[in-house]
Amino acid sequence: xxxxxxxxxxxxxxAAPADDELVRSLGADQVVDRGPDVAERIRxxxxxxxxxxxxxxxxxxxxxxxxxxxxxxxxxxxxGEPGTxxxxxxxKVAVQNVFVPDYRYAHQKLDSLRVLAEEGRITLRVxxxxxADQAADAHRRFEAGGVRGRLVLRF
Numbered sequence: 001x002x003x004x005x006x007x008x009x010x011x012x013x014x015a016a017p018a019d020d021e022l023v024r025s026l027g028a029d030q031v032v033d034r035g036p037d038v039a040e041r042i043r044x045x046x047x048x049x050x051x052x053x054x055x056x057x058x059x060x061x062x063x064x065x066x067x068x069x070x071x072x073x074x075x076x077x078x079x080g081e082p083g084t085x086x087x088x089x090x091x092k093v094a095v096q097n098v099f100v101p102d103y104r105y106a107h108q109k110l111d112s113l114r115v116l117a118e119e120g121r122i123t124l125r126v127x128x129x130x131x132a133d134q135a136a137d138a139h140r141r142f143e144a145g146g147v148r149g150r151l152v153l154r155f
Contacts, residue, residue, distance in 0.1 A: 001027040002122040004054070012045050014038045014057075022148070026123075039065030067093045074098050125149030 004011050005027035013028035014035075023031050032041035039062060043049060049068030056076040057063075067073055069092040076098050103109060116122045127149035130138040138151045 003116075006116055006121050012042055012050060014042070014059075036062070038062055042066035064093060069093065072096060126152055128152070129154055 001011050001013060001023070011028045012030045012032065013023045014033065015023040015028075015031050016034050019034075020031050030045050032038060032045060034057075038059065043066060046066075049071060050066050051068060051071045053063045053067050053071075053073045054076065055063045055073055058075075058077050060075075064073060072094040074096045113122070117124055125148065127147045128138075128141070129152045132153050132155045135153055138153060141147060142151055
């Protein structure tokens with residue numbers, strides 16, 4: 001959301017009621033309730049459908065319904081072969097699988113993230129720090145779910 005706002009985009013996000021304030025603080029212009037039929041709720045806010053969806057919550061086909069024809073959906077956590085859509089036939093919606101390691105040599109893009117962080121336009125959210133010898137505890141916490149931010153190991 002913060003990257004979208006830094007680019008001047010309007011952000012419509014979904015969130016559980018308990019996360020509404022957090023999502024707004026990260027830049028959402030409007031928030032709809034998370035859950036089944038989320039695409040319908042997004043289309044109530046943007047009747048023609050949104051131009052693009054960043055699906056970081058693995059909503060899959062549920063998120064696809066919010067995208068207008070000619071729009072696009074980016075999948076942050078998807079499975080399948082590169083160039084294929086885990087969503088099946090998406091009609092007139094382009095699907096982009098985003099794989100973070102693909103950007104490890106994109107120095108200019110990575111440096112632009114550094115600049116945005118230094119300017120305070122994006123935040124680096126750390127949920128907790130663990131000494132390296134407690135890495136197993138950090139993994140258990142992550143696997144339990146509900147972590148807001150990153151778990152950092154100190155060496």
